[in-house]
């Protein structure tokens with residue numbers, strides 16, 4: 001990527017071919033933000049929408065791995081054609097697709113990360129996309145703040161887990177979105193419960209939901225996803241496109257399409 005890309009603000013009206021730009025963020029790391037982003041993309045693309053994922057988690061990029069996307073983006077007319085997922089054709093742009101070694105750490109400071117995000121937005125062919133999902137880095141530090149300021153986001157979806165610590169940090173992330181006048185859709189509570197394989201009862205492994213705490217801050221819980229070993233397994237195998245829990249997929253689809 002071009003490290004000298006200028007740092008002028010993005011022309012927010014530029015992407016006429018992109019209908020909705022949704023950011024998926026969490027306060028706390030590891031709550032399943034990238035998995036939820038990938039599953040949301042799968043749910044939408046299966047429904048016939050054209051979906052792209054801009055992996056803005058530059059130092060911890062996991063979207064290509066989860067969806068089995070590899071190969072360098074191809075250049076055409078000084079723009080980049082994003083590689084697509086093997087079965088559904090979800091377009092993905094991620095820093096990991098540009099590295100010759102996916103295990104190489106990205107040790108960049110804020111301004112360089114901001115420029116890369118800007119290039120991912122401006123220089124990648126996102127033409128004719130119904131939904132562009134932006135997988136944000138966790139937290140409320142410089143990187144997510146810059147991305148929220150740079151990109152013309154139509155909505156912010158928070159991902160949390162049923163732990164008070166996660167709720168507290170996700171409230172901070174939502175407050176940041178509010179301060180930047182980004183419409184907050186609500187939250188997905190991931191890893192809400194597990195289903196016992198023997199008695200098929202729901203089991204709240206992390207304790208009960210913190211939906212009340214979130215709702216006190218005007219953050220509705222829009223979906224509760226189970227801890228499902230097949231999400232972890234398919235993600236590890238790069239086959240999250242094959243996830244087939246209809247209830248989960250329907251609940252995610254409803255979030256993006258009910259606006």
Ligand SMILES: Nc1ncnc2c1ncn2[C@@H]1O[C@H](COP(=O)(O)OP(=O)(O)OP(=O)(O)O)[C@@H](O)[C@H]1O
Nearest residue numbers: 029030031032033034035138226227228231232235
């Ligand atoms: N509902 C779930 N059931 C089972 N495993 C899950 C679920 N959600 C996520 N995981 C697993 O938890 C791990 C972390 O998920 P993921 O990478 O999506 O989190 P993240 O919040 O994006 O992390 P980071 O903070 O590093 O960006 C992965 O191994 C993923 O497969």
